[in-house]
Amino acid sequence: MKCYKQNCPGSEHNELITYAVRPGGRVMVINHVPAMVCDFCGATAFSYETSLQLEHIRYGELEPLGSVPLYDYAQAFPERLREKLVANGYGTVNMTELPPFKCRLPGHPGVYQQETIVYQRCRNGQLVVVDHVPRLVCNICTDTLYEEQTLRQLDKLLESDIAPSGAVPLYDFAQGAEAQSDKELATVGK
Ligand SMILES: [Zn+2]
Numbered sequence: 001m002k003c004y005k006q007n008c009p010g011s012e013h014n015e016l017i018t019y020a021v022r023p024g025g026r027v028m029v030i031n032h033v034p035a036m037v038c039d040f041c042g043a044t045a046f047s048y049e050t051s052l053q054l055e056h057i058r059y060g061e062l063e064p065l066g067s068v069p070l071y072d073y074a075q076a077f078p079e080r081l082r083e084k085l086v087a088n089g090y091g092t093v094n095m096t097e098l099p100p101f102k103c104r105l106p107g108h109p110g111v112y113q114q115e116t117i118v119y120q121r122c123r124n125g126q127l128v129v130v131d132h133v134p135r136l137v138c139n140i141c142t143d144t145l146y147e148e149q150t151l152r153q154l155d156k157l158l159e160s161d162i163a164p165s166g167a168v169p170l171y172d173f174a175q176g177a178e179a180q181s182d183k184e185l186a187t188v189g190k
Pocket residue numbers: 003004005008009010011038039040041042043
């Protein structure tokens with residue numbers, strides 16, 4: 001299926017992804033989430049049912065299955081992020097000193113702006129997450145890119161023996177389905 005983004009030449013395929021989110025300021029990781037992923041721009045879309053199930057996990061106060069080590073990019077590489085960016089934590093920040101960098105998707109006038117996200121990676125078969133990782137996002141089509149320097153620094157951080165700064169809860173997508181059917185059963189049982 002063609003990518004849902006206008007002008008993107010890519011096509012979408014089904015994939016199980018690891019999803020790191022920050023509902024209410026608290027980082028959590030959800031594994032095995034079914035998603036449609038574009039092979040060109042990496043855009044990720046969820047079906048309506050999947051979104052509902054993710055909501056149950058985000059706000060359902062379920063027991064996590066385990067935990068994932070958390071690193072902080074801003075702490076490891078403070079020179080990459082200005083105070084403002086760190087203070088804002090999560091979200092889009094206009095890096096006015098960056099020259100406008102035109103979007104790579106053909107035929108539209110978007111430019112990339114910097115934002116920070118929760119990045120996840122598999123390291124020696126184990127999931128780890130890094131908070132406050134900067135990436136570039138197009139202000140029109142939301143196409144995203146990581147700068148080479150950022151990726152090199154992430155390699156460096158995750159190959160080093162720096163201790164993680166904490167841990168975040170790990171959930172499995174299937175847990176959302178359990179919560180949903182529990183609720184349904186409770187309603188039926190009344
Ligand atoms: Zn795409």
